[in-house]
Amino acid sequence: MKRNSGDGGGRARTCDSCQSAACRVYCRADSAYLCVGCDSCIHAANWVASRHERVWVCEACESAAATITCKADAAALCAACDADIHSANPLARRHHRVPILPIPGHLFGMSQPVIRPVYHGDDVSGDGFAGEEEVGPQVEDEAASWLLLNPGKSKEVDDYLDLVEYNSCGENNNNNNPYQDHHQYSHQQKQNNGKNDRSDRVVPVQCGGNEHLQQLQQQQLLQQQKDMEYDGSKSGFSYTGSPSHSESGNAALLFFFKSMEHDGNFYGYQQVSLSPMEASIVPDSTRTDISKSHTRPPRGTIELFSGPPLQMPHQFTPLDREASVLRYREKKKTRKFQKTIRYASRKAYAETRPRIKGRFAKRTDVEFEVDQMFNATDMAESGYGIVPSL
DNA sequence: CTATCGCAGAATACCACATAAAGGA
DNA sequence: CATCCTTTATGTGGTATTCTGCGAT
Numbered sequence A: 001m002k003r004n005s006g007d008g009g010g011r012a013r014t015c016d017s018c019q020s021a022a023c024r025v026y027c028r029a030d031s032a033y034l035c036v037g038c039d040s041c042i043h044a045a046n047w048v049a050s051r052h053e054r055v056w057v058c059e060a061c062e063s064a065a066a067t068i069t070c071k072a073d074a075a076a077l078c079a080a081c082d083a084d085i086h087s088a089n090p091l092a093r094r095h096h097r098v099p100i101l102p103i104p105g106h107l108f109g110m111s112q113p114v115i116r117p118v119y120h121g122d123d124v125s126g127d128g129f130a131g132e133e134e135v136g137p138q139v140e141d142e143a144a145s146w147l148l149l150n151p152g153k154s155k156e157v158d159d160y161l162d163l164v165e166y167n168s169c170g171e172n173n174n175n176n177n178p179y180q181d182h183h184q185y186s187h188q189q190k191q192n193n194g195k196n197d198r199s200d201r202v203v204p205v206q207c208g209g210n211e212h213l214q215q216l217q218q219q220q221l222l223q224q225q226k227d228m229e230y231d232g233s234k235s236g237f238s239y240t241g242s243p244s245h246s247e248s249g250n251a252a253l254l255f256f257f258k259s260m261e262h263d264g265n266f267y268g269y270q271q272v273s274l275s276p277m278e279a280s281i282v283p284d285s286t287r288t289d290i291s292k293s294h295t296r297p298p299r300g301t302i303e304l305f306s307g308p309p310l311q312m313p314h315q316f317t318p319l320d321r322e323a324s325v326l327r328y329r330e331k332k333k334t335r336k337f338q339k340t341i342r343y344a345s346r347k348a349y350a351e352t353r354p355r356i357k358g359r360f361a362k363r364t365d366v367e368f369e370v371d372q373m374f375n376a377t378d379m380a381e382s383g384y385g386i387v388p389s390l
Numbered sequence B: 001c002t003a004t005c006g007c008a009g010a011a012t013a014c015c016a017c018a019t020a021a022a023g024g025a
Numbered sequence C: 001c002a003t004c005c006t007t008t009a010t011g012t013g014g015t016a017t018t019c020t021g022c023g024a025t
Helices: A036-043 A079-086 A137-147 A153-162 A163-172 A179-191 A211-234 A285-293 A318-334 A344-352 A365-382
Strands: A025-027 A031-032 A054-055 A067-072 A076-077 A096-100 A253-258 A269-274
Touching: A025 A036, A031 A036
Parallel strands: none
Antiparallel strands: A025 A031, A025 A054, A067 A076, A067 A096, A253 A269
């Protein structure tokens, strides 16, 4: 896990039991932070243990017990993060928040909240849309259709993602760790993306068992994928994701907002680049819903969303719907599509750095001296030194 | 109908190094 | 508690390479 940079906060707390995985729940009875696996082991051991009152760990800082649930964001937050996040802007202040409820039973099969990575920043930045867009009923439907999954759709999506089978797979797995399962899956997917093997494996191999059955499942999934992609295009919104910089692990998302289909034709699509830092401070249920309800993201992205088996949102009240649509519109207005430079100084250095075939090259002594001379001259002329960081 | 090829465009990897951030003294 | 030093992780851009989708054959 990358170290949080900037004002993002501290590191995720590790499980008090295994000391390795990131904790997800806080057991009040044991005063212990636990990962999903350990929680399952410990609290499924006996009836008394299962009655331990537990709460989710704050999804923002991942290091303190959550005290409130933000209904608008579908996120469990600690008091500090709640104050931080919901004082950011008037819209955030309007979020409906309630004291967090203890987790009943054990984690698997929970309806909410969904454990997922949290991104900080203020949503999809960028603005690829030329000018203001009209918000017509079509757009509203578009927003609603993706924001608010109805139970019927959930089933569809569930089927498509093969969640049922996948979940059961995870349960059958020896380590009982859905996080690891997911990671293994993504890793496997990476391994399989060679030119000679284009069959993006959806069904995890470790499920083992009948090879023929797996092939059949793969075929079905491919067909379902095709269907879903078509449906996604029709609804005017599909997305794919990729890490912008695999080296740094900085997983940026690439959202492709396919324009609405009119008269059976597509009118191009627009691309949104979203880095985790550009994503919203408030854990965004909208984005989460999108991630859950769309086509399987390509390699790289899956790691970003690695977590326990995906769960569909439980129930949306009219208030939730209104809030979600409102947030969707707000985001659409403030989208920025161009790349955001976080450190101008780094950009400046990168631009002046010597390159060989586009790659950064080592500076020779001569170049270094010349560079220093120029720097000295610049400082003398401008009175400024290094370009200040943003 | 399927397989293969070529092409175009998108996505990703790679590099060095300044700097932010964390931790220890 | 504040300061300094060391270590580690991150971010930056241009080009080459790889991947992917699609049409032609």
